[in-house]
Amino acid sequence: MDQRKQPRFLRAFIAAALVVAYALTGNAQGQLMLDITGGVERAVPIAVVPFQVEEGSAKPAHDIAEIIGANLRRSGKFEPLSNRELIARPSQLSDVRFQQWRALGIDNLIIGAIRETDDGRYELRFELLDVYTQARVAGRRYRVSPQSLRPLAHNISDIIYEALTGVPGAFNTRISYIEVDHRDDNTRRHKLILADADGHNPETVLTSRQPIMSPAWSPDRRQIAYVSFEENRRSAVYIQTVATGERERIASFRGINSAPAWSPDGKRLALTLSRDGSPNIYVYDVDTRDMTRITNSSAIDTEPTWSPDGKTLYFTSDRGGPPQIYRVSSNGGRVQRVTFEGSYNARPALSPDGRRLAMVHRDDGGFRIAVMDLRTRELRVLTDGSNDESPSFAPNGEMIVYSRIRGAQSQLATVSLYGRANIGLPVLGDRVQNPSWSPR
Amino acid sequence: MKRLSLVLAALSFLVLAGCSTTGDVATETVEDEAPRQEVETTDTEARAVEDTEALEGDPLDDPSSPLANRVVYFAFDSSELSSDDIALLEAHARHLANNPDLRVVVEGHTDERGSKEYNLALGERRANAAVRILTLNGVGQNQVESVSFGEEEPVALGSNEEAWAQNRRAELVYSNR
Numbered sequence: 001m002d003q004r005k006q007p008r009f010l011r012a013f014i015a016a017a018l019v020v021a022y023a024l025t026g027n028a029q030g031q032l033m034l035d036i037t038g039g040v041e042r043a044v045p046i047a048v049v050p051f052q053v054e055e056g057s058a059k060p061a062h063d064i065a066e067i068i069g070a071n072l073r074r075s076g077k078f079e080p081l082s083n084r085e086l087i088a089r090p091s092q093l094s095d096v097r098f099q100q101w102r103a104l105g106i107d108n109l110i111i112g113a114i115r116e117t118d119d120g121r122y123e124l125r126f127e128l129l130d131v132y133t134q135a136r137v138a139g140r141r142y143r144v145s146p147q148s149l150r151p152l153a154h155n156i157s158d159i160i161y162e163a164l165t166g167v168p169g170a171f172n173t174r175i176s177y178i179e180v181d182h183r184d185d186n187t188r189r190h191k192l193i194l195a196d197a198d199g200h201n202p203e204t205v206l207t208s209r210q211p212i213m214s215p216a217w218s219p220d221r222r223q224i225a226y227v228s229f230e231e232n233r234r235s236a237v238y239i240q241t242v243a244t245g246e247r248e249r250i251a252s253f254r255g256i257n258s259a260p261a262w263s264p265d266g267k268r269l270a271l272t273l274s275r276d277g278s279p280n281i282y283v284y285d286v287d288t289r290d291m292t293r294i295t296n297s298s299a300i301d302t303e304p305t306w307s308p309d310g311k312t313l314y315f316t317s318d319r320g321g322p323p324q325i326y327r328v329s330s331n332g333g334r335v336q337r338v339t340f341e342g343s344y345n346a347r348p349a350l351s352p353d354g355r356r357l358a359m360v361h362r363d364d365g366g367f368r369i370a371v372m373d374l375r376t377r378e379l380r381v382l383t384d385g386s387n388d389e390s391p392s393f394a395p396n397g398e399m400i401v402y403s404r405i406r407g408a409q410s411q412l413a414t415v416s417l418y419g420r421a422n423i424g425l426p427v428l429g430d431r432v433q434n435p436s437w438s439p440r
Numbered sequence: 441m442k443r444l445s446l447v448l449a450a451l452s453f454l455v456l457a458g459c460s461t462t463g464d465v466a467t468e469t470v471e472d473e474a475p476r477q478e479v480e481t482t483d484t485e486a487r488a489v490e491d492t493e494a495l496e497g498d499p500l501d502d503p504s505s506p507l508a509n510r511v512v513y514f515a516f517d518s519s520e521l522s523s524d525d526i527a528l529l530e531a532h533a534r535h536l537a538n539n540p541d542l543r544v545v546v547e548g549h550t551d552e553r554g555s556k557e558y559n560l561a562l563g564e565r566r567a568n569a570a571v572r573i574l575t576l577n578g579v580g581q582n583q584v585e586s587v588s589f590g591e592e593e594p595v596a597l598g599s600n601e602e603a604w605a606q607n608r609r610a611e612l613v614y615s616n617r
Contacts, residue, residue, distance in 0.1 A: 211589060211592035211593065213556060213557070213560070213590075213592065214556070214557060227560075229589070229592075233587065234587060235588070255564065255586075256560055256561060256564050256588055258557050258560050258561070259557040259560075272557065272561065274561070274564055278565075279561040279564065300558065300561040300562065300565065302557050302558055302560070302561045303555065303557045303558060316555065316557075316558050318517075318558075322517060323517075323554070323555075323558055344517075344554060346554060346555040346558045347555035347556075347557065347558065360554060360555045362554070366553075367553055367554055367555075386599065387552055387553050387599070389554075389555055389556055390555070390556060405599075406599045408597040408598075433556070434556060
């Protein structure tokens with residue numbers, strides 16, 4: 001969709017440059033692939049052949065090809081063949097009969113093999129092949145511990161994604177979210193959880209009987225800011241260091257203490273306080289602990305988010321009637337309205353390049369995740385739920401994680417900007433909500 | 441529906457009253473109208489108070505008193521109170537004004553729709569709307585406080601207008617009786 005048709009010589013030039021830059025990886029086929037789809041948002045078929053487990057080796061706990069296939073599918077750009085559609089299961093280049101795959105309309109093939117070593121580790125190799133040139137586009141060998149197999153599968157997914165699309169992958173990242181479990185004794189358990197971007201490896205970093213909301217990663221991924229009601233059932237904003245569990249309460253004023261958002265340089269946090277009356281946007285300086293008021297309205301101003309250059313804050317306000325998105329300089333000043341389409345636009349999230357604004361947008365069917373191009377002002381509704389919330393961009397800007405709420409149940413899902421692959425994440429719990437995608 | 445709200449209000453009060461209260465105890469307490477017993481088992485002074493109150497009865501515990509109803513409801517994305525709800529809040533205001541030692545926390549809530557952080561702010565606006573009626577009717581600033589839980593603490597777990605309507609509410613929680 002962003003990739004414009006490029007003249008062949010330019011493609012060749014880029015490809016040559018990338019070959020130099022990445023040694024094994026090249027970019028030419030990626031460009032070709034996108035030319036073929038020509039702006040029509042269609043996922044391209046790809047074959048991810050199950051990695052051959054070498055003879056005499058124990059089967060690893062994780063199916064590497066399955067993890068890679070699921071990642072590529074969620075990106076919206078690829079449609080991996082199902083295992084029964086695979087006409088052959090080669091594990092090395094010399095075994096591949098390319099004309100078979102060409103007949104299936106497959107451009108690219110991923111093959112590999114894995115074996116357990118004597119010291120209990122795994123040796124793994126993968127190759128990304130181009131069916132038309134019959135060449136290897138990328139390939140690597142690894143030796144890792146069993147615990148590193150999943151992260152490695154995400155890492156390989158990133159390499160493949162970048163080789164084929166020219167855009168860095170964001171599979172080897174994490175998400176944070178809130179899980180709420182209803183107990184038989186009529187109480188609830190709220191958990192702040194960190195997990196891999198595909199929902200696996202969840203790790204609880206805070207448990208409370210009272211609500212926890214709005215987790216936000218610091219740009220260096222070392223800290224999470226969030227809202228917890230643990231103290232006397234009043235909202236307060238905390239910053240927790242992920243590695244140590246150490247935390248600090250930074251805002252516990254009268255009224256609501258809400259919606260923390262880190263500045264891109266990690267030195268400031270925008271947040272919402274109603275300590276001076278109605279909810280307004282404030283900026284907290286992490287070093288000096290100064291709290292500066294940014295907006296000054298008697299309406300609701302909340303859900304601030306930063307532009308990538310740190311100069312502008314986008315936020316939700318109902319100063320003009322139903323909630324819409326506005327912007328203001330991060331030093332304060334004149335407020336400008338940004339959204340006009342629809343009767344309810346809230347919870348802005350800016351893409352990492354600052355060009356797109358994701359939001360909760362109300363249309364005829366319900367509350368859905370929409371994305372607005374800030375230059376053209378074009379708004380696209382990406383999801384089809386009745387109550388979709390809390391959009392958060394992947395660090396490569398190509399996908400959004402959000403929550404689908406349906407009464408007692410809610411689920412996390414990702415939606416791709418390209419192709420709109422809208423797929424739930426396998427995360428357990430009665431209510432799983434409020435996701436935030438980590439930076440890289 | 442009314443009965444349900446009453447039980448829910450009482451339940452949420454009990455859950456609030458003590459984190460150590462187990463579900464079983466809370467359920468039992470609701471059925472037996474037992475909070476009074478807790479007062480009776482405290483020290484002598486408290487028992488003396490209990491004796492006088494036993495003659496009049498605490499209207500907060502009398503299911504036929506308007507004060508037994510402690511929840512007001514709102515339309516979507518609105519903090520506007522109906523005239524019935526204003527009348528209810530005025531009754532509570534009279535009770536609070538006559539009993540200046542009483543404290544009440546007004547909890548604002550929203551339904552699950554729309555965005556969470558906006559809803560937290562909306563819940564506060566609802567709680568504040570109720571608090572305003574109380575203070576306009578003679579309740580001391582030190583007697584009332586508003587707290588918002590946004591969409592985090594629904595009482596009805598469906599995804600339909602009936603459940604949403606029950607969740608868009610402000611609850612009066614008497615904190616020291």
